Amino acid sequence: MKGSELKNLFLxxxxxxxxxxxxxxxxxxxGCVIHSTDGREYLDCISGISVASLGHSHPRIVEAVQEQAASYMHTMVYGEHVQGPQVRLARAITEAIGCGLDSVYFVNxxxxxxxxxxxxxxxxxxRRQxxxxxxxxxxxxxxxxxxxxDQHFSNGYLPLVPGNTVLDYNDIQGIQRIxxxxxxxxxxxxxxxxxxxxAKEQFLLSLQERCRSVGALLIxxxxxxGFGRSGPLFAFQDTALxxxxxxxxxxxxxxxxxxGIAASKKLMDHFTEHPVLGHITTFGGHPVSCAAALASLGVWQEEIDKGRAQAIEKGLRKRLADIxxxxxxxxxxxxxxxxxxxxRMWDNVHRAWDKGLLIDWFLxxxxxxxxxxxLIITDEQLDVISETLHELLA
Ligand SMILES: Cc1ncc(COP(=O)(O)O)c(C=O)c1O
Known part of the structure; x- marks a missing residue:
C-alpha cells in the first residue's frame, strides 16, 4: 500500500x-533517524516526546524483545506470576534510584x-486532597x-476528581498552603x-520540608x-531530594x-490489604516491555557517556546562541x-519538517x-539541527 493511501486510511x-x-x-x-514511506529521512529532535532516549530500535533492545516474545508474553494479570524480566527490572530500578525506594509497581x-x-x-x-x-x-x-x-484541556471533562489545589510552580511562599x-x-x-x-532546587527542598512537616507524600x-534525559537516571538525583x-x-x-511507581516497600504494601488489590492492571509490567526496559537500562548504564546529556545541552546552547x-x-x-x-513557531515548524528536522512544540x-x-545524537547531527534552525530563523 502506498504512503498516501495509508495516510488517507489513517485519517x-x-x-x-x-x-x-x-x-x-x-x-x-x-538511531536518530526516522525514514518515511516516501523515501524521506527525518532527524528526530523529539524522541517521540522523551521516549526514544537511546534512539530508535537499539539492537540490544530489539534482541531482548524478540527473545522474550519467543519465551513467553502475557501469562497472568499483574502481580500473580513470578516473571524474571519484571523481577530483574524492579531490582535494577530500585538499586539505581536509591533513597529507600525499594519496590516498583508496574503499569502501562x-x-x-x-x-x-x-x-x-x-x-x-x-487523606483525600x-x-x-x-x-x-x-x-x-x-x-x-x-x-x-492548565484548565483549557480539562474543563470539558468536569467533574474531575475533587480536592486538588493548584499552586504556583517555583513559588516558595505558596507552599505554605500545603x-x-x-x-x-x-x-x-x-x-x-x-x-x-x-524547578529551583530551593523550591523543591522547601516543598519536601513542608510535605514532611504536614505528613503529605512527595510524588x-x-x-x-526519567531515564537519563536531563543527565542522571532521574532528574531528582541532581538534587538533595x-x-x-x-x-x-x-x-x-x-x-x-x-x-511504574517506585516507593518504599512499606508504603507500597498499602496496596495489598484493606481491601486487597489496591491497584489492578492486566498488562502492567508486561514481560516483553520489562525485558525491553531491562535492556534499555543496561544500554544507558553501560553505553551512554554520563556527561552526554550535558554535552548535548552545551552543544546546542552554543550553536544556537546567535539566532x-x-x-x-x-x-x-x-x-x-x-x-x-x-x-514564529507555526510559521517555521512545517518548514523544519520539510527540511528533514523533526521538532514540535509544547502542550x-x-x-x-x-x-x-x-542521547545518542552525534555532534555532526547537532550541526545539522543548528544549520536547519539557523536557515529557518536567522
Ligand atoms: C510529565 C508527564 N507526566 C505524565 C505524562 C502522561 O504519560 P502517558 O502519556 O504515558 O500517559 C506525560 C506524557 O506526556 C508527561 O510528559
Missing part, C-alpha cells in the same frame, strides 16, 4: 487527536503511574487531568509541557525527565509501553528554544520548539 479509521497531525508515514526508524503508561501514585497516597495517609502546580501535565486520565495546571489535609503533592523536577522549565513525576514516590514511564520501556530573538530553557537533552511568539507553550533528541 479516516484511526482516531485523531488534532485536525493537523504530523502525518509522516513511517517506514522504519533507526505515565497516566496510569500517576493514578496509582495518587491512590497509594490516599490509601497510606487516609492533593496538590499540583500551574503548568503541570501529568496525563490524560481523569485523576491525572484533575492535577492539570497542610495536614493533603495526601500528596505531585511535582515535576523539570516542568515539561510548559516548555522545559526546571515526583519523572515520566518525561528524597521523594516518597517516583512516577516513571516513556523512556523506561526503551520504546515499549511501560510505566536572533530566541532564548533556551531546560536541562540536558530536554531543551526549549523560545521564539518570542507562537506565530502549553506553542511559542517554543522542543529540542529533545536521543
Amino acid at each position: 479516516h479509521h484511526v482516531g485523531q487527536t488534532s485536525g493537523d497531525p504530523m502525518g509522516i508515514s513511517i517506514e522504519r526508524a533507526e 503508561s505515565g497516566s496510569e503511574a500517576i493514578e496509582a501514585a495518587l491512590k497509594l497516597a490516599k490509601r497510606a495517609t487516609g 492533593t496538590v499540583s502546580f500551574k503548568g503541570a501535565y501529568h496525563g490524560s486520565s481523569h485523576g491525572a487531568l484533575s492535577l492539570m495546571g 497542610g495536614a489535609e493533603h495526601a500528596a503533592v505531585v511535582v515535576e523536577v523539570i516542568q515539561s509541557e510548559s516548555g522545559y522549565c526546571p 515526583l513525576d519523572e515520566i518525561q525527565t 528524597q521523594p516518597d514516590m517516583v512516577a516513571m514511564a516513556k523512556a523506561m520501556g526503551g520504546g515499549m509501553p511501560l510505566g 536572533p530573538q530566541t532564548h533556551i530553557s531546560g536541562k540536558g537533552a530536554m531543551l526549549a528554544l523560545h521564539l518570542g511568539s507562537s506565530k 502549553y507553550n506553542d511559542a517554543a520548539f522542543r529540542l529533545a533528541p536521543p
Whole structure:
C-alpha cells in the first residue's frame, strides 16, 4: 500500500487527536533517524516526546524483545506470576534510584503511574486532597487531568476528581498552603509541557520540608525527565531530594509501553490489604516491555557517556546562541528554544519538517520548539539541527 493511501486510511479509521497531525508515514526508524514511506529521512529532535532516549530500535533492545516474545508474553494479570524480566527490572530500578525506594509497581503508561501514585497516597495517609502546580501535565486520565495546571484541556471533562489545589510552580511562599489535609503533592523536577522549565532546587527542598512537616507524600513525576534525559537516571538525583514516590514511564520501556511507581516497600504494601488489590492492571509490567526496559537500562548504564546529556545541552546552547530573538530553557537533552511568539513557531515548524528536522512544540507553550533528541545524537547531527534552525530563523 502506498504512503498516501495509508495516510488517507489513517485519517479516516484511526482516531485523531488534532485536525493537523504530523502525518509522516513511517517506514522504519533507526538511531536518530526516522525514514518515511516516501523515501524521506527525518532527524528526530523529539524522541517521540522523551521516549526514544537511546534512539530508535537499539539492537540490544530489539534482541531482548524478540527473545522474550519467543519465551513467553502475557501469562497472568499483574502481580500473580513470578516473571524474571519484571523481577530483574524492579531490582535494577530500585538499586539505581536509591533513597529507600525499594519496590516498583508496574503499569502501562505515565497516566496510569500517576493514578496509582495518587491512590497509594490516599490509601497510606487516609487523606483525600492533593496538590499540583500551574503548568503541570501529568496525563490524560481523569485523576491525572484533575492535577492539570492548565484548565483549557480539562474543563470539558468536569467533574474531575475533587480536592486538588493548584499552586504556583517555583513559588516558595505558596507552599505554605500545603497542610495536614493533603495526601500528596505531585511535582515535576523539570516542568515539561510548559516548555522545559526546571524547578529551583530551593523550591523543591522547601516543598519536601513542608510535605514532611504536614505528613503529605512527595510524588515526583519523572515520566518525561526519567531515564537519563536531563543527565542522571532521574532528574531528582541532581538534587538533595528524597521523594516518597517516583512516577516513571516513556523512556523506561526503551520504546515499549511501560510505566511504574517506585516507593518504599512499606508504603507500597498499602496496596495489598484493606481491601486487597489496591491497584489492578492486566498488562502492567508486561514481560516483553520489562525485558525491553531491562535492556534499555543496561544500554544507558553501560553505553551512554554520563556527561552526554550535558554535552548535548552545551552543544546546542552554543550553536544556537546567535539566532536572533530566541532564548533556551531546560536541562540536558530536554531543551526549549523560545521564539518570542507562537506565530514564529507555526510559521517555521512545517518548514523544519520539510527540511528533514523533526521538532514540535509544547502542550502549553506553542511559542517554543522542543529540542529533545536521543542521547545518542552525534555532534555532526547537532550541526545539522543548528544549520536547519539557523536557515529557518536567522
Ligand atoms: C510529565 C508527564 N507526566 C505524565 C505524562 C502522561 O504519560 P502517558 O502519556 O504515558 O500517559 C506525560 C506524557 O506526556 C508527561 O510528559
